Amino acid sequence: xxxxxxxxxxxxxxxxxxxxxxxxxxxxxxxxxxxxxxxxxxxxxxxxxxxxxxxxxxxxxxxxxxxxxxxxxxxxxxxxxxxxxxxxxxxxxxxxxxxxxxxxxxxxxxxxxxxxxxxxxxxxxxxxxxxxxxxxxxxxxxxxxxxxxxxxxxxxxxxxxxxxxxxxxxxxxxxxxxxxxxxxxxxxxxxxxxxxxxxxxxxxxxxxxxxxxxxxxxxxxxxxxxxxxxxxxxxxxxxxxxxxxxxxxxxxxxxxxxxxxxxxxxxxxxxxxxxxxxxxxxxxxxxxxxxxxxxxxxxxxxxxxxxxxx
Amino acid sequence: xxxxxxxxxxxxxxxxxxxxxxxxxxxxxxxxxxxxxxxxxxxxxxxxxxxxxxxxxxxxxxxxxxxxxxxxxxxxxxxxxxxxxxxxxxxxxxxxxxxxxxxxxxxxxxxxxxxxxxxxxxxxxxxxxxxxxxxxxxxxxxxxxxxxxxxxxxxxxxxxxxxxxxxxxxxxxxxxxxxxxxxxxxxxxxxxxxxxxxxxxxxxxxxxxxxxxxxxxxxxxxxxxxxxxxxxxxxxxxxxxxxxxxxxxx
Numbered sequence: 001x002x003x004x005x006x007x008x009x010x011x012x013x014x015x016x017x018x019x020x021x022x023x024x025x026x027x028x029x030x031x032x033x034x035x036x037x038x039x040x041x042x043x044x045x046x047x048x049x050x051x052x053x054x055x056x057x058x059x060x061x062x063x064x065x066x067x068x069x070x071x072x073x074x075x076x077x078x079x080x081x082x083x084x085x086x087x088x089x090x091x092x093x094x095x096x097x098x099x100x101x102x103x104x105x106x107x108x109x110x111x112x113x114x115x116x117x118x119x120x121x122x123x124x125x126x127x128x129x130x131x132x133x134x135x136x137x138x139x140x141x142x143x144x145x146x147x148x149x150x151x152x153x154x155x156x157x158x159x160x161x162x163x164x165x166x167x168x169x170x171x172x173x174x175x176x177x178x179x180x181x182x183x184x185x186x187x188x189x190x191x192x193x194x195x196x197x198x199x200x201x202x203x204x205x206x207x208x209x210x211x212x213x214x215x216x217x218x219x220x221x222x223x224x225x226x227x228x229x230x231x232x233x234x235x236x237x238x239x240x241x242x243x244x245x246x247x248x249x250x251x252x253x254x255x256x257x258x259x260x261x262x263x264x265x266x267x268x269x270x271x272x273x274x275x276x277x278x279x280x281x282x283x284x285x286x287x288x289x290x291x292x293x294x295x296x297x298x299x300x301x302x303x304x305x306x307x308x309x310x
Numbered sequence: 311x312x313x314x315x316x317x318x319x320x321x322x323x324x325x326x327x328x329x330x331x332x333x334x335x336x337x338x339x340x341x342x343x344x345x346x347x348x349x350x351x352x353x354x355x356x357x358x359x360x361x362x363x364x365x366x367x368x369x370x371x372x373x374x375x376x377x378x379x380x381x382x383x384x385x386x387x388x389x390x391x392x393x394x395x396x397x398x399x400x401x402x403x404x405x406x407x408x409x410x411x412x413x414x415x416x417x418x419x420x421x422x423x424x425x426x427x428x429x430x431x432x433x434x435x436x437x438x439x440x441x442x443x444x445x446x447x448x449x450x451x452x453x454x455x456x457x458x459x460x461x462x463x464x465x466x467x468x469x470x471x472x473x474x475x476x477x478x479x480x481x482x483x484x485x486x487x488x489x490x491x492x493x494x495x496x497x498x499x500x501x502x503x504x505x506x507x508x509x510x511x512x513x514x515x516x517x518x519x520x521x522x523x524x525x526x527x528x529x530x531x532x533x534x535x536x537x538x539x540x541x542x543x544x545x546x547x548x549x550x551x552x553x554x555x556x557x558x559x560x
Contacts, residue, residue, distance in 0.1 A: 198404035202466070205362060206417040206473055207394025216420070221407050 054292070061289035064282035073286065079252035079263075081272065081280040088283040090265070090290060092254045097264040097294070099255065100172045100244070101237040107177030108237075109230050112184030116226075119185070120192035121214045139182035147243035150175040155247055162259040167249040169262040175243055180233035187232065191225020192218055224305055231302045238294055241266040265291040313338040313477055313507040314359060319373035321351075321358060323366065328354045330532045332373070336477075336524075341499060341508045343518035343539065346528030346554070352511040355528075356479050359509065360396040361389050377477075394421065397475035401482040403462035405454035405469070410437075410446050413454045413465055417473035432472050440468035441498045460491020464498065471506075478502065480510040484517065496521050515555055519543045527551045 065073050068088055076089015119131055154174055159166030195218050203213040219226070241264075249261020250271060263271075269284050269291075276284055314336040321329035329351050336342050344352035357363045358371060361382060374381045382392050394417075405413050414433045423429060433450070437443040442464035446457065454465050463483060470478060480499070484492040499508060499521050512518050518525050519539055526536040527550075535542060535551045546552045 196404070198400065198402060199406055201362065201365070202400065202404040202406065202469075203416070204365070204390075205360065205393055205398035205400075206420065206469065207390045207392075208417070208420045209388075209390050212420055216416070217406055 057285060057289050057292055060282060061286040064279070064286045065289070068283070068286075073283075074290070077254060079268070081276070081283065086279060086283070088279075088286075090268070090287055092252050093263050093265045093268045093287065094290065095254050096169070096248075096262040097238055097266070097291075100169060100176060100248070100262060100264055101234055103169070103173030103258075104176030104180060104237045105230065105234055107173060108180040108184055108233055111177070112181045112229070112233070113188050113226060115181070115185050116188035116192060116229075117214060117219065119189050121210070121218065135182050135185050139186065143179065143240060143243040144246075146175060146179050147246035150243065150247045158259070164259065165249065165261075167247050167261060168259045169248065169255050170258040172244050172248040172262060172264075173258075175247060176237045176240055179240060179243065180237050183233045183236055184229045187229030188222070188226045191222035191229065194225065195221040224308060227305050228302055231298060231305065235295060235298045235302070238264075238298065239266060239291075241270050245270055265294070311338045312336060313378070314509075315376040316355075316359075317374045317376070319355075319358065319371070319375060321354060321363070321372075322368075322370045324368040328531050329358070330530075332533055334526055334533060334536060336507060336509060338507050339503055339505075340523040341503050341510065341521055342524045342526065343522035344509070344511045344526050344528060345513075345515060345518050346534075348513075350528040351531040352528050353481055354531075356481055356509055356511050359477075359479055360393050360398055362393075362398065364389060394473050395475050396477040396479060397470035397473065399463070399467050399470055399478065399480045399483050402486050403459055403466050405462050405465050407453065407455055409451045410454045410457070410465055411450040414468050414472050417469060421473060433468075436468040436472040437465070439471045439502070440464045441494060441501070442468060458491070460487050460494060463487060463491065463495060467495075467498065467502075475506065477507045477509065480508065482511050482513060485513060492517075515543075515557075527554060529554075 073088060073090060074094070075091050076087065077091050078087040078089050079092060080087040115135075119128060119135075123131060150171060154171050155166040157166070158168060158171045162168065162170070199217050199221055200213055203217045204210070208216075244264055245267040248263065248267060250263045250267055251261040252263045252268065253261070255262045265287055268287055272280070273284055312335040316332050316334045316336075319329055319332040320327065332355060344356065346352050354363070359375060359377075359382075363369045363371065371383055375383060377392070377396065385392070406416065408416070411433055414436050415429045418429060418432050423432070434443060434447075437446060442461055445461055446465070449457075454462060457465070463486075467478075467483075483499075484495050487495065496517060499510070502508060503523075510522070522539045524536065525539045525542045527534045527542065527546075527548075529550060535546060535548045537547070542551065543555050546555060
């Protein structure tokens with residue numbers, strides 16, 4: 001009898017434990033589902049904002065473009081919203097954006113990549129700390145401050161060199177070249193640091209110098225990461241607005257020299273949006289649609305390079 | 311004749327002394343094997359023979375390592391010239407992310423050979439020397455990372471042979487490989503000693519007894535015993551060596 005009692009007690013204990021476990025499991029699953037829901041809502045929120053943005057830009061932009069004429073809009077060289085009827089050719093701004101971004105890349109890419117090589121392969125540790133902090137700070141500075149800096153230093157310099165106001169395409173190229181440096185430096189450096197050390201040692205063991213190893217093994221091994229960094233830099237340059245509007249001159253004309261004033265797609269919007277009405281406003285939103293396509297192309301290129309690496 | 315002579319070599323990593331009073335002669339055209347438990351200094355010693363230890367922070371070396379009669383820690387030539395003559399193969403196959411051809415041609419190109427025909431000849435000769443030519447001759451332009459681990463390791467050996475070294479250092483060259491690849495590399499090592507002096511670290515005592523002519527047994531940063539391989543494995547002079555080679559500890 002006693003024995004039996006003991007057994008029953010044991011069984012009871014076990015049953016209780018199983019029940020508790022089940023209860024816990026149910027609670028856990030409830031909690032997990034709940035959290036999953038929150039994560040999902042956050043994801044939906046982020047994605048829906050971009051979907052709405054695309055909808056807004058294209059639903060307002062495309063009707064204008066079709067009405068005004070795709071060719072007239074994209075290849076027209078006159079931007080004169082105050083004429084009657086208004087002229088809305090954005091070719092000068094497209095060319096402006098492409099040239100300014102191209103120039104900025106030509107300036108920023110070599111400096112950025114070589115800085116990254118220096119930081120990853122040559123920099124003494126004490127200097128590295130300072131350099132790394134400086135690059136991070138450069139990335140965090142608001143673009144309007146870059147604009148002020150350019151207005152104070154690059155514009156007067158340009159005035160001296162090229163005459164005129166000093167607000168021209170070259171000024172914008174130099175400024176944007178500077179502004180894309182942190183993107184290129186940080187990402188290229190990370191790509192170089194991700195190169196396995198065994199490659200470095202393997203090369204040195206063949207009787208190769210540090211310099212040769214860095215240039216012939218490390219940089220090629222980090223190639224796709226470095227290219228990605230440049231593409232992201234290009235994306236940053238083409239989208240930059242506030243710094244450029246301060247120093248580029250902003251004339252809506254196709255620039256005929258490096259020292260001619262220039263207006264980009266972004267600055268075209270910001271300069272006139274505040275007072276634009278009706279057709280003029282639609283033309284600006286259509287400009288944004290074109291800018292969006294530019295960014296889409298750059299991002300696709302980035303994804304392609306990344307995919308090729310993986 | 312001795313290719314390398316090590317005299318009273320002591321080595322420190324910071325405060326930690328990793329090698330104590332190492333004395334060892336490495337005869338030309340023979341295979342010398344380093345055996346011993348993990349952390350006993352075998353890899354440290356092999357890395358100090360081509361000064362790869364220079365890359366380790368706070369590594370300090372005292373004593374001498376004579377290579378062809380010249381102390382490699384006091385020579386006037388740059389260290390890259392030394393590493394050109396003393397090649398190295400690592401534990402993990404480490405081909406560069408380049409084509410098989412470019413991997414093997416990398417060394418000669420670095421040392422100034424530009425002519426395509428000369429390079430072709432060197433690449434073929436080196437890959438043949440590393441017993442991997444037949445397997446890769448049709449895929450020379452494919453990435454060296456796309457072939458098997460055993461083939462990668464032989465490509466790395468070919469890459470080392472391409473700069474025409476006199477000595478090959480191998481740090482556990484088969485520990486990351488399957489038995490068939492291991493057998494191929496062991497056979498290759500026996501063939502290579504006709505033209506090269508080989509020093510290898512191994513965890514595998516059967517491997518040491520199969521392919522080496524001389525074996526050094528390491529324990530706690532010291533060489534306990536060095537002898538002809540056959541004698542060291544059958545009639546070791548020290549009890550510690552006997553315990554290790556019979557598998558009683560390690």
